[in-house]
Amino acid sequence: MASPDKVLNIGVIGTGIFATGTHLPNLQKIPQQFKVVACSNRTKSKAETFATKANISSDKIYESYDDLINDKDVDVIDALLPVENNAMIVEKAIKAGKAIAIEKPIANNLENAKKLVQLAQNTSVPVLVLENWLYHTATEVIKPKLKEIGTIIGFNFKSTGPFYAENKYLKTSWRAKPNHIGGYLSDGGVHQLAYLVELLGEAETISAHTTQVREQSGTDDVWFSTLKMKSGAIGTFTYGSAFGAVDKSRQFVIYGDKGSVVFDFSPANPKPFVKCSYGVTGENIKTETIEIEEKDSTNGIVSEFKNFHEATVSNDKSLLKCKPTIAFHHLAIVDAALKSSANGGSSVKVESI
Ligand SMILES: NC(=O)c1ccc[n+]([C@@H]2O[C@H](COP(=O)([O-])OP(=O)(O)OC[C@H]3O[C@@H](n4cnc5c(N)ncnc54)[C@H](OP(=O)(O)O)[C@@H]3O)[C@@H](O)[C@H]2O)c1
Known part of the structure; x- marks a missing residue:
């Protein structure tokens, strides 16, 4: 085990x-954990721009990611490729014995996602999927509140917004002609x-309709659905940012038999907030509203890298928050929704691993 102080x-x-606009500046905020020492990109000029910003020496700018992975001065890998490359790059990093963080979604399809999960399960090398929303403070605030609203019966999750041509x-x-x-x-x-x-555990089945509104999206870009969770809770999930003019709205309402929790994280709010209502009936409602102070102002990016560091120096992959199995389930829900939509909205079981 390496020292917890190891950079x-x-x-x-x-x-x-x-990588250039978000990972690099955030990695630079945590010099006790990481030093960006090398980079690689298919188009070399972009690697050079990145290297200048990161203060990387010219001999550590690689055109081939194999050369970067095998560089003895590189301890760990951060890969931000189109996701169809995730399983392949993870396999190479594991072969070199180097911990790797990959960007979400876990893979371009369930077959590659399964391959990646198996690779990660068969090694002690940490493999982290960078789903930064899992590091938000909001879920920590909401979880104990759910225990106070009795049995969770249902939910409405809605994240919708207008299309932005710019x-x-x-x-x-790779997004315009998606292979994912x-x-x-x-x-x-x-x-x-x-x-x-x-917040609600794994999904069991989904009935969905999806549709394509914008040509630029390359495929369907709006999703309406109903889900049954493994817990027995039922609810709706709506997602899309391809509509015409409309306020960007993000709201997650959770209904229990002893109350409800409304989590509103619409960008227009000064801060995300949770409104909890307690009461078995409507006659005696007690309410509580909590503004959420995000501990990490970087949208979870610094937290996920600190998590990657901790698991790597401890050589303990169990410390990783977004394990490949968790990210697999998220993609499996998307996969089931698309299959349901293709089949007229029939109920489809979410694949498990
Ligand atoms: N967590 C988040 O909120 C968040 C937000 C945005 C993006 N992401 C993720 O970050 C990753 C990168 O996204 P991005 O928006 O930065 O996209 P991007 O600007 O297109 O970056 C992708 C990079 O991969 C390279 N690349 C493309 N195809 C390749 C191939 N076949 N072989 C080798 N290299 C290839 C590109 O090189 P060229 O310069 O040669 O094209 C480019 O530098 C994606 O996985 C995405 O899902 C996550």
Whole structure:
């Protein structure tokens, strides 16, 4: 086991929008945990831009990710490739004995997701899926409140918003012609599903309809559905940012037999808030509203990297919060929703691993 104070040398593969604009500045905020020492990108000029910002020496800019993975000065890998590459890059990192963090969704389809889960299960090398919403403070605040509203009967989860033609992600060719199931519905959908599953447990079946509103999305971009959870709770899940003008709205209402919890995390709110109502009937309702102070102002990015560091220096993959099995379930819900929609909205069982 390495010292908990060890600074890990991290190599970044895929120096695109999110690596340069989000991972790098956040890794630079935690120099006690990570030093960005190498990078690799298919288009070298982008790796060079990243290297300048990261202060990486020119001999550590790689065109081939194999060379980066095998660099003896690189301790761990951070990969931000189109997700169809995740299983392949994880296999290479494990072969080199190096812990790896990959961006969400876990893979482009369930077959590759299964392969990745198996690779991670058969090694002691930590493999973290970077689903940053799992690191939000909100779920910690809501979990104890759910215990106070009795048996959870149902829920409505809604995350909807207008289409933005200037969205920077529309310019990425792999999103315009998606080779990953669900396109934007899995890209952003797994974030929403992380909240749903973290708070209410795994889903059992889903009946969904999806549709494509915008040509730029490459595939279906709006999703309406009903779910049955393994707990027995029933509810709705609605997701899409392809509508015409409408306020961006994110609300998760959870109904119990002794009360309810409303979590509103619409971006227009000054802060996300939770409104809890307690009472077996409507006659005697006690309410409590809690504004959520996010402990991590980086949208969970710093927290997930600290988690990656902790698991790696302890050589204990059980410490990872978003294990591949958890990320698998999120993608499996997307997969089942798409199969349901293709079959006229029939009830489809969510695949388990
Ligand atoms: N957690 C979040 O909130 C969040 C937000 C945004 C993105 N992400 C994730 O971050 C990852 C990157 O997304 P992004 O928006 O940064 O996309 P991006 O700008 O397109 O970056 C992807 C990078 O991968 C490289 N690449 C593309 N296809 C490749 C291939 N076949 N072989 C080798 N390299 C290839 C690209 O190289 P070129 O320069 O040659 O094209 C590019 O630098 C994705 O997994 C995405 O889901 C997560």
